[in-house]
Amino acid sequence: MEVNSLNILSAGAGTVVYPPGGHFGPRTQVNYQLVLLHTGKMGVSINQKHHYEVPQGNLCLLQPGNLEEFHFAKDEETWHSWIDIHIKNMPPEMENRLKFLPFYMPISDAMNQITELMLQIQHTGQTGINNTKCTLGAAVLELFIEETLNQSNVDRLYHPVVLRVKSMIHKRFHEEMTIAELAEDVSMSPDHLVRLFRKHEGVTPSHYLWERRINRGIDLLQNTGLTVSEIAYQAGFKTSQHFARLIKKHTNRTPTEIRMGYREGRNE
Structure with missing residues (x-):
């Protein structure tokens, strides 16, 4: 199953800074979401069963249907950006494939550049850019899959x-x-x-x-x-x-x- 054949209805990006001791959630994740942690710390609790400490300079993939809660660094601001991807009727084989990938991995140059590009496109405020954002959303998802399978390629890391x-x-x-x-x-x-x-x-x-x-x-x-x-x-x-x-x-x-x-x- 190729990522570019998925039925992506919408995609978007954002960026936020949490103050020291910041907290978010619990919330139920609706879409697939890649979160890029640039500075600070981020602890993620999934379904009150699994807890992950995402290191600075890493990104994680959040998947639909999970109950999530986030805790951020107590002594400094935490800055992260994200890309949100709304997929209609995700094929079961792709859904299972994503579930068995690592929860987080280092941010690569390519991943950061796609995120920055999506943010810039949104800031232009132009109409008719949804197809472009969907294409970038598909590229991000495909890149994440590829990079988790090739983490030894250190030249691509920050x-x-x-x-x-x-x-x-x-x-x-x-x-x-x-x-x-x-x-x-x-x-x-x-x-x-x-x-x-x-x-x-x-x-x-x-x-x-x-x-x-x-x-x-x-x-x-x-x-x-x-x-x-x-x-x-x-x-x-x-x-x-x-x-x-x-x-x-x-x-x-x-x-x-x-x-x-x-x-x-x-x-x-």
Whole structure:
């Protein structure tokens, strides 16, 4: 049974940061969901019988019908992203195949890039992108199956320095920071850090930092009533004009259009 032959009705992605001591659930899992743990810790209880401690830098596959409860790091924020895949009438042979895969495995470059791509597509707010997201959902599921069967391919796994720099960017994106400061924190020259980051992420640390700021700004536009100036400041921009200019370049929409489009979509 090929993954791309599955009847995927919808797929989507998200990202969230839980404060120290965060907790979620219990909840019954509805769809197949891949959770990528970037920083912090995550304990997952399944059906009150099985408990897993997912290490930082790993992802896990959550499956429909299970009762789940999550506990996060007590002394630091926990950041994770996810891809949710709604499959109609999952064939029994594929369902059984997924049940016997490892619960978690290291995040690969490819898995992270697909997740980031889906998040970016959603942020554009364009209509008619459901088929594209379904295609990416199928790719993620197929990639997870392939990677769990080939975990010895260490070249595809994150370099620990890259993971550490991403963690620092995620926690301090609203502050001023330079490549030199990031490189010093990981005891590496700036040029070496840029080469390493580009190899594993496909972009420079500076590009990744601005992408993080833009995505945070979009999240605040869609989920808060803060002014554009307040959002720009919280997302790490010096001025609201700079924020609006990069948002327009990234999404082809103004901050006001993003905010209004999201509200209209929720009211449909």
